[in-house]
Each structure stands twice: as C-alpha cells, then as structure tokens.
Amino acid sequence: MTIERLHTGKRMSQVVIHGDTIYLAGQVGRPEMDVATQTSDCLDNIDRLLAEAGSDKSHILQAVIWLADMADFDAMNAVWDAWVPEGHAPARACGEARLAAPEYRVEIIVTAARKG
Template sequence: MSEIKRIRVNNRFSEAVVHGGIVYISGQVDLSAARTARQQTKNVLAIIDELLAEAGTDKSRLLRAFVYLANIGDLQDMNKEWEAWVVPESTPARTVAQCELSSPAFLVQVSAEAAL
C-alpha cells in the first residue's frame, strides 16, 4: 500500500494530496481581496507554486489544470498571467470553464495535478 501525504489539512479538505507519484492540488482561490481576475490569477498561481514546492515538485511537472472563471470574459486577462507563469514546452493539459464560485469575491479558481 503506497503512502498518502496530505499538505495543509483542515477540517474540510487538504490543500494538496500526494499519492502514487502525483500531487493533487485542490481548487485555489485568492483570499487577499484582489479585485481583478488578472491579479487573482497571479496570486493563485503563486499559491500553487508554494504547494508544489511543499510536495517536492514544481510547475514544470504539471500534468493537468482546471481553471474556473466567474466570468468567461476574463479569459484574456487570466491567460496573460497563465502564459507568463507556465514553463514553455511543459504546459499541462488544461480545462477552462465559467462557473459560479463559492463567493462573489472570487473571480478565478485553479486546481492542478503534477508529477513528483
């Protein structure tokens, strides 16, 4: 039976879970009260960098990402931060969808999976 490592655990979920050589990052949102989708994207991606580092990997090992936007009209601004962040030639499979997020303050939410 392989080990399961949980990172930043609370009573509802773990921020990340490592199992079988894969790190699964839960949906991350910007809690800093940034008001634009572009700034929220930048902040969320920084959180993902931290979680990947805690798990023992980095964004060059991303396998898949899910990006949820409160307004699909923010796609271009989100993509500007995304493209500046991802490692060229190591971009993950990605899904982008518009959906209602858990608070009107959240404009962007990102979850991801990466190899160790």
C-alpha cells in the same frame, strides 16, 4: 501505497500526495482584486504548494481553471501564459462557474508529478 496530506482541515487538504502524483485543492486569490491579480495569487500559491510537495510548475500534468465570467478569459490567460514554462504546458480545461463567493473571479486546480 501511502497517502500523504498537507495542510489538512476538517473539510479538505490543500495537498494530497499518492505515489508520485500531487493533487492540489482549488486555489483562489485575494477576493478584492481584479482577475489578473487573483490569477497571479493562485499561481503563487500553486508554486509554493508544489515546492512543498517536491515538485514545480514544469511538472504539472493537468490544470482545471474556473472563471466566474468568461469575459475574464483573456486577462487570466495573459498571466497564465507568462507563468507556464515554455514547452511544459499541461493538459488544461477552462470553464465558467459560480465560485464559492461572488468576489472570487478565478479558481485553479492542478495535478502534478513529483520531480524524479
């Protein structure tokens, strides 16, 4: 089975497709913004990359969300809950971690199925 990589650089690919499974790299938002805006940016990136890979948010299997501070949990969830289609909530984990730069408040990683 082939592996397809999209938006590949020296260090990573933004999308890796193996069979009918799509793996996205961690998505972050504009670092100068608050957590709600950064979450919205992440989700916009996810929508765009999934569409390019032949899927959409209703086909997300799993999401891993890293917050720089769990105090941002409710603000992030308000954006997330409005974005996830009813009846299509993926398996999800959310934790606190030091992100790549202190300006980042949230990073979201998803695995999805291709639309069939």
